[in-house]
Amino acid sequence: MGALFGFLGLASARIATTALALAIWLISRPGGWAVLVVLALTGVKLLPAR
Secondary structure, three states: OHHHHHHHOOOOHHHHHHHHHHHHHHHHOOOHHHHHHHHHHHHHHHOOOO
16 A cells, blocks of 8 residues: 555655546447557567666
8 A cells, every 4th residue: 555655645645646537438348458569569669678
């Protein structure tokens, strides 16, 4: 529970909340989960390898 409050207390809480709402909305749509998978794979591909 503390981690949840810490996450919500970040300066970017509004962006994180908006992203969470968008993800929940996409999951509720037909085929929306596929959009989330593509976005996640694209994000992983674009992150620099360490």
